[in-house]
Amino acid sequence: MDLGLRDATVVVNGGSKGMGRAAAECLAREGARVAVLARGREALDETIAMLTALGCPDAVGLPADLTRAAEVDAAFAAVGERWGALNALVNAAGPTDVGIGSFEAIDDAEWAATLEVGLMSAVRCVRAALPLLRTASWARIVNVSAHSTKRQSPEIVAYTAAKAALTSFSKNLSLSLAGDGILVNTISPGSFLSEGMRDYLRALPADRGVDPDSLEDAMRVIREDFGHPAHLSRAGDPAEIGPVIAFCCSPVNSYMTGANVNVDGGSDFC
Ligand SMILES: NC(=O)c1ccc[n+]([C@@H]2O[C@H](COP(=O)([O-])OP(=O)(O)OC[C@H]3O[C@@H](n4cnc5c(N)ncnc54)[C@H](OP(=O)(O)O)[C@@H]3O)[C@@H](O)[C@H]2O)c1
Numbered sequence: 005m006d007l008g009l010r011d012a013t014v015v016v017n018g019g020s021k022g023m024g025r026a027a028a029e030c031l032a033r034e035g036a037r038v039a040v041l042a043r044g045r046e047a048l049d050e051t052i053a054m055l056t057a058l059g060c061p062d063a064v065g066l067p068a069d070l071t072r073a074a075e076v077d078a079a080f081a082a083v084g085e086r087w088g089a090l091n092a093l094v095n096a097a098g099p100t101d102v103g104i105g106s107f108e109a110i111d112d113a114e115w116a117a118t119l120e121v122g123l124m125s126a127v128r129c130v131r132a133a134l135p136l137l138r139t140a141s142w143a144r145i146v147n148v149s150a151h152s153t154k155r156q157s158p159e160i161v162a163y164t165a166a167k168a169a170l171t172s173f174s175k176n177l178s179l180s181l182a183g184d185g186i187l188v189n190t191i192s193p194g195s196f197l198s199e200g201m202r203d204y205l206r207a208l209p210a211d212r213g214v215d216p217d218s219l220e221d222a223m224r225v226i227r228e229d230f231g232h233p234a235h236l237s238r239a240g241d242p243a244e245i246g247p248v249i250a251f252c253c254s255p256v257n258s259y260m261t262g263a264n265v266n267v268d269g270g271s272d273f274c
Pocket of ligand 1: 017018019020021022023024041042043044045047068069070071095096097098099100121148149150151152192193194195196197198199200201242
């Protein structure tokens with residue numbers, strides 16, 4: 005299916021690794037121009053080289069820490085100068101090294117850091133992107149939340165609260181922007197073997213016998229440590245969610261807004 009993305013302009017934050025990178029790859033394959041926002045220069049450069057090699061008509065990496073408003077504003081100013089308008093914004097960056105732990109293990113500073121990356125990074129990017137989205141002939145926003153918001157998650161209490169806030173923000177935004185024709189959707193991933201997940205698996209004691217490249221081992225750990233199973237008995241590969249995000253970014257998605265789409269191997273009712 006042609007998603008109608010040829011020459012569309014798209015920003016993917018958190019697009020240098022994991023699911024954001026997989027989305028950027030799909031968008032590039034569809035012929036979109038893609039700007040990737042993240043902090044680490046090395047992963048950004050490597051991602052832009054990959055997108056360019058795929059034939060992406062214009063791929064650019066913009067280093068930005070999304071917890072810093074000035075860096076977000078500078079990145080979107082650069083996007084505006086480059087393209088003048090924006091068709092889609094993907095908010096894929098999320099907390100990776102904060103917000104994991106039980107209620108009593110997380111102090112105020114960690115709560116604040118978790119909400120900064122988990123909620124405020126998307127809020128800031130939407131605010132900075134809106135003038136560019138309104139200038140485009142069609143526009144979409146995709147917010148990457150988490151399936152853990154839909155179940156009890158006492159070992160990831162702050163992370164889950166930040167993601168629940170993002171989901172609520174996304175839902176309300178879809179109504180606020182409906183009059184502008186800007187469609188806003190949430191994706192709720194289950195457990196995916198991303199870079200962030202691999203880091204977690206690598207840090208586990210050797211006696212747990214975990215292969216950090218195994219989708220089955222990743223699922224076993226998620227079940228044991230966080231109590232989240234999935235019907236498919238394995239974690240997802242980021243390449244399996246990229247097309248879903250690309251569809252939500254595209255003009256072929258013309259009637260879905262305010263939705264919260266599970267891509268979770270069937271974990272919603274486990
Ligand atoms: N993996 C899972 O099982 C899972 C499950 C449910 C939901 N999610 C959510 O899905 C999204 C993608 O997760 P993932 O596991 O694929 O991610 P990942 O592999 O850990 O990659 C995270 C991306 O976000 C960027 N990032 C993180 N903090 C940032 C900041 N302050 N400013 C700018 N960029 C930042 C990272 O680049 P730099 O570090 O270089 O900045 C990287 O590009 C996240 O929102 C995550 O919370 C993940």
